[in-house]
Amino acid sequence: xxxxxxxxxxxxxxxxxxxxxxxxxxxxxxxxxxxxxxxxxxxxxxxxxxxxxxxxxxxxxxxxxxxxxxxxxxxxxxxxxxxxxxxxxxxxxxxxxxxxxxxxxxxxxxxxxxxxxxxxxxxxxxxxxxxxxxxxxxxxxxxxxxxxxxxxxxxxxxxxxxxxxxxxxxxxxxxxxxxxxxxxxxxxxxxxxxxxxxxxxxxxxxxxxxxxxxxxxxxxxxxxxxxxxxxxxxxxxxxxxxxxxxxxxxxxxxxxxxxxxxxxxxxxxxxxxxxxxxxxxxxxxxxxxxxxxxxxxxxxxxxxxxxxxxxxxxxxxxxxxxxxxxxxxxxxxxxxxxxxxxxxxxxxxxxxxxxxxxxxxxxxxxxxxxxxxxxxxxxxxxxxxxxxxxxxxxxxxxxxxxxxx
Amino acid sequence: xxxxxxxxxxxxxxxxxxxxxxxxxxxxxxxxxxxxxxxxxxxxxxxxxxxxxxxxxxxxxxxxxxxxxxxxxxxxxxxxxxxxxxxxxxxxxxxxxxxxxxxxxxxxxxxxxxxxxxxxxxxxxxxxxxxxxxxxxxxxxxxxxxxxxxxxxxxxxxxxxxxxxxxxxxxxxxxxxxxxxxxxxxxxxxxxxxxxxxxxxxxxxxxxxxxxxxxxxxxxxxxxxx
Numbered sequence: 001x002x003x004x005x006x007x008x009x010x011x012x013x014x015x016x017x018x019x020x021x022x023x024x025x026x027x028x029x030x031x032x033x034x035x036x037x038x039x040x041x042x043x044x045x046x047x048x049x050x051x052x053x054x055x056x057x058x059x060x061x062x063x064x065x066x067x068x069x070x071x072x073x074x075x076x077x078x079x080x081x082x083x084x085x086x087x088x089x090x091x092x093x094x095x096x097x098x099x100x101x102x103x104x105x106x107x108x109x110x111x112x113x114x115x116x117x118x119x120x121x122x123x124x125x126x127x128x129x130x131x132x133x134x135x136x137x138x139x140x141x142x143x144x145x146x147x148x149x150x151x152x153x154x155x156x157x158x159x160x161x162x163x164x165x166x167x168x169x170x171x172x173x174x175x176x177x178x179x180x181x182x183x184x185x186x187x188x189x190x191x192x193x194x195x196x197x198x199x200x201x202x203x204x205x206x207x208x209x210x211x212x213x214x215x216x217x218x219x220x221x222x223x224x225x226x227x228x229x230x231x232x233x234x235x236x237x238x239x240x241x242x243x244x245x246x247x248x249x250x251x252x253x254x255x256x257x258x259x260x261x262x263x264x265x266x267x268x269x270x271x272x273x274x275x276x277x278x279x280x281x282x283x284x285x286x287x288x289x290x291x292x293x294x295x296x297x298x299x300x301x302x303x304x305x306x307x308x309x310x311x312x313x314x315x316x317x318x319x320x321x322x323x324x325x326x327x328x329x330x331x332x333x334x335x336x337x338x339x340x341x342x343x344x345x346x347x348x349x350x351x352x353x354x355x356x357x358x359x360x361x362x363x364x365x366x367x368x369x370x371x372x373x374x375x376x377x378x379x380x381x382x383x384x385x386x387x388x389x390x391x392x393x394x395x396x397x398x399x400x401x402x403x404x405x
Numbered sequence: 406x407x408x409x410x411x412x413x414x415x416x417x418x419x420x421x422x423x424x425x426x427x428x429x430x431x432x433x434x435x436x437x438x439x440x441x442x443x444x445x446x447x448x449x450x451x452x453x454x455x456x457x458x459x460x461x462x463x464x465x466x467x468x469x470x471x472x473x474x475x476x477x478x479x480x481x482x483x484x485x486x487x488x489x490x491x492x493x494x495x496x497x498x499x500x501x502x503x504x505x506x507x508x509x510x511x512x513x514x515x516x517x518x519x520x521x522x523x524x525x526x527x528x529x530x531x532x533x534x535x536x537x538x539x540x541x542x543x544x545x546x547x548x549x550x551x552x553x554x555x556x557x558x559x560x561x562x563x564x565x566x567x568x569x570x571x572x573x574x575x576x577x578x579x580x581x582x583x584x585x586x587x588x589x590x591x592x593x594x595x596x597x598x599x600x601x602x603x604x605x606x607x608x609x610x611x612x613x614x615x616x617x618x619x620x621x622x623x624x625x626x627x628x629x630x631x
Binding site: 052054055058059061062064067070071074075078092150151152153155156159160219220223226227230233234237238241244285286289290292293294296297298301304305347351352353354 | 408409412413415416419420423429474477478481484485487509510513514517518520521522524525528542545548549550552553554555556557558559560562563585586589590609610611612613614617
């Protein structure tokens with residue numbers, strides 16, 4: 001038996017440990033409190049008894065321990081509130097003060113979290129950060145609450161101004177979708193994925209327009225969002241499956257041609273770490289002698305699965321899109337060379353014989369390799385775009401900090 | 406009339422109007438209306454507390470909102486033919502029809518317990534399809550290697566050794582990791598190919614023709630030793 005690593009357990013259980021510790025400090029007791037502590041103890045025991053994170057997770061869900069803890073926590077809190085109410089501790093003024101204090105604490109929490117996560121965040125970025133956008137709403141609510149209004153006037157305004165919905169998080173949802181669209185467009189995500197988020201954005205705006213208070217009902221929007229994602233799921237799956245298969249075909253062709261080049265013995269595709277000269281030569285012979293047969297099988301699978309032959313690849317929307325995108329992996333010259341190689345990459349006869357590709361194609365491949373023209377130069381732009389957008393939303397330098405250079 | 410009472414009447418009227426004419430929140434409108442009528446008929450704010458307690462209006466209001474929201478979710482999942490996901494809302498609605506809820510805590514606990522139970526069912530429902538999709542490209546590779554026409558020097562390696570080594574590794578992973586992991590969720594869990602093929606919620610995630618999928622199921626059984 002090996003306990004689950006503390007690195008995984010602590011983030012999962014710490015919040016429950018803190019809640020329990022706070023309750024103990026406040027000297028709560030009773031049946032619900034005991035049951036809450038028992039649920040936490042069971043979680044701690046499982047963390048020691050389980051062999052890995054998956055088993056731990058499964059057991060927590062199976063036994064419903066997090067839910068049990070939360071349920072009993074709620075019971076303890078509700079009993080305490082009832083006790084206090086009966087003792088005359090709760091009135092409109094107290095409720096107002098507690099509500100406003102909760103919002104003030106929320107502002108502090110958001111701002112502290114932002115400081116920790118994004119040290120170099122600029123004011124411009126601050127303005128568009130989704131979580132920061134909620135702060136002005138919170139300030140407005142607090143200001144109104146302190147303006148001498150009664151508690152019911154305050155609650156009425158929360159509904160009428162749509163602040164209640166803002167607190168449900170609806171206000172940040174639209175920003176999140178906009179970010180997703182911008183990021184996807186600039187980093188080469190496939191069109192159905194972008195269309196899906198555009199449709200979500202359109203649905204959000206339509207629902208907001210129809211709503212009495214200018215923001216969609218969070219439940220109805222979340223279901224609409226699910227409906228749209230559900231519609232696109234098979235479309236995206238098919239798109240990705242087709243692309244993955246023709247990409248494999250191109251890769252088999254370019255590896256085959258490159259195996260005949262003078263740089264092949266020094267290339268990582270054939271010179272794997274620690275392998276001998278003989279092994280390198282064997283690896284090259286394998287690619288030369290097997291890729292044509294493997295290519296033929298991969299073409300058969302593409303045809304059986306999607307009715308596409310070699311020529312159909314280049315007319316297909318998945319290819320046209322990827323070819324024109326910033327993240328098509330190959331330079332235009334190399335792609336043309338791959339196409340020219342295709343007619344020669346064929347297994348022939350029995351026993352199988354593979355003929356060499358024409359000398360001029362090998363020479364062309366060697367030239368592209370020596371001139372470093374094998375990859376799409378736009379890949380750099382795509383990487384820059386990803387970095388730029390990430391930094392725009394998360395603060396200057398955040399990309400390098402989180403993902404390295 | 407006391408200003409605070411007036412403010413509360415306006416507040417409850419606003420709450421009621423939030424649901425007025427909204428077909429999705431019919432139950433909530435009725436119970437909000439009951440609360441509004443109760444407070445509007447009070448001469449003193451203190452009377453409202455008695456009326457709410459006597460009619461258990463606050464809890465009835467909570468139950469109404471849960472019913473409305475669960476009904477929306479149930480219709481949504483059934484429309485998408487996501488019948489397992491529709492399970493929680495169906496059970497909550499059926500339970501609320503039969504059971505009288507006395508406190509807000511009872512309502513919250515009931516919903517949490519049912520949702521938790523169904524969360525597990527959703528996870529179990531999706532385990533097989535996720536695994537099959539995860540393995541799909543490897544199944545193609547095995548077929549490709551087994552059938553590729555290659556030069557004699559590599560015939561045995563490509564046509565036999567690569568597929569067999571991959572299959573042996575597939576068996577090992579299944580026995581030592583995948584099956585024990587999945588059975589941690591449910592000790593009776595087994596790969597169910599009929600479920601993947603016949604239930605639209607699963608089949609729609611696999612973008613390949615029926616005949617090919619059936620062939621891959623057979624290959625999957627061999628690959629994982631099922």
